[in-house]
Amino acid sequence: MTFTQKLKEIQTRQGSLLCIGLDVDPEKIPVHLKSLENPVLEFNRQIIEATKDLVCAYKPNLAFYEAMGTEGFQTLKETLKMIPSSVITIGDGKRGDIGNTAKQYARSLFHDFGFDSVTVNPYMGFDSVEPFIENPQNGVFLLALTSNSGSKDFQRLKVNGKPLYEKVVRSAKKWNKYDNLGLVVGATHPRELKLIRKIVPDMPLLIPGIGKQGGDLKSVVRYGCDKNGQLAVINISRSVIYASQEKDFADAARKEAEKIVKEIKLYNK
């Protein structure tokens, strides 16, 4: 089964397009966890336990675990073990390097960590993407139009009359020989999301930028899904995992996730 087929199956079975970003900042987790040996791991455990039936994916951003020092990656590995196989894992590292080096990253992320999919930066071109997509079971989300303000600096520049991100989208479509390549499109660009979904009707779109970054859930659902109301992976991080910073944080995260799932269903008709 290819990555994209697996994602569809999981979205059907879970009845959800929601992805929770496990971007855990040790300074932001509830005080009562801080005396534990590994507060971040316990935080993740409780968030996962409370939400695992409500999501199609979890997406830890590697930066947050790198910033925890050498134990951070151990925490990430143990977190991945706690995520049930009924959902997808996305290793958000936005890696990109020459072929020889990209192979090392691919081995680390897919083999050592065991991620189902990763995010990759397209700037260095095809040979920097190839080592990540050679196994159809491993998914890749290639950055196209990101949610941040800097997306205007290069991604929106016109290349032969079309923006660079569109060139990335069309290249990704061409490179998608194994049905395992997707794109990252920020929720902060609803018009462009609609355009991109038209160009790639059958590819997964990872959509961050809802919540703190200001993206609108309704347009993301309307424009980001395929014709069956699937293949949009809607990522929300801070507003779910920090819904409460008290002892009830896991319950609060569940309530916030339930609210979002309900909204998504409402718009996805």
Add this chain to the structure above:
Amino acid sequence: MTFTQKLKEIQTRQGSLLCIGLDVDPEKIPVHLKSLENPVLEFNRQIIEATKDLVCAYKPNLAFYEAMGTEGFQTLKETLKMIPSSVITIGDGKRGDIGNTAKQYARSLFHDFGFDSVTVNPYMGFDSVEPFIENPQNGVFLLALTSNSGSKDFQRLKVNGKPLYEKVVRSAKKWNKYDNLGLVVGATHPRELKLIRKIVPDMPLLIPGIGKQGGDLKSVVRYGCDKNGQLAVINISRSVIYASQEKDFADAARKEAEKIVKEIKLYNK
């Protein structure tokens, strides 16, 4: 002192533009080291001991250490401790993420690892670069035109009649308020290297792609240096660190490095 000032001073004092890439693949190190507790660390120690008076910088590529599992980053940290402060360290991770996340990477690389400088991917624009350059002592090499074949896929596309990499170069020049920003330009593009050096006469250029990748040392020296024959950081990895895969590997690495330094001096007149 800014990063660029420090780099100039070190290049003068060391009399060298050579950077050795510590991209260590555990499978490629000499057999006699493999029974040690940490073969890669011993390999790095001997390479550094044998070459530290011949270089201006060492550049470990993070991918190779990530691929070693959770101990890899510990090995990298210990390697950094063995590098004398008389040379620059470059953390080659090509990171790039939204501002909030880039801050985490910057903290990890500059604070926890203690790198003097890092490589950053420009695709996500200014707010993804800003957290790396806010301290003038910390250096950043922004990817402009990379040495690999994929550099043609997006970097060479024409944006208003000029290639995208040139737009990146001109943006970097504008962003370089603290005299700590440089660019990565592959040795495999000598003509473009000459053009880029004209646009940014005073910025450091990190130049990989000599050796296995086919770049020509003579044109790199001629076109990559500033008017004082400095600010080019010429990276060579595999042909130095694997000059021999026998017991004499450190001696062989030193001989290869000496040969390159001599050649650079010959061309740099």
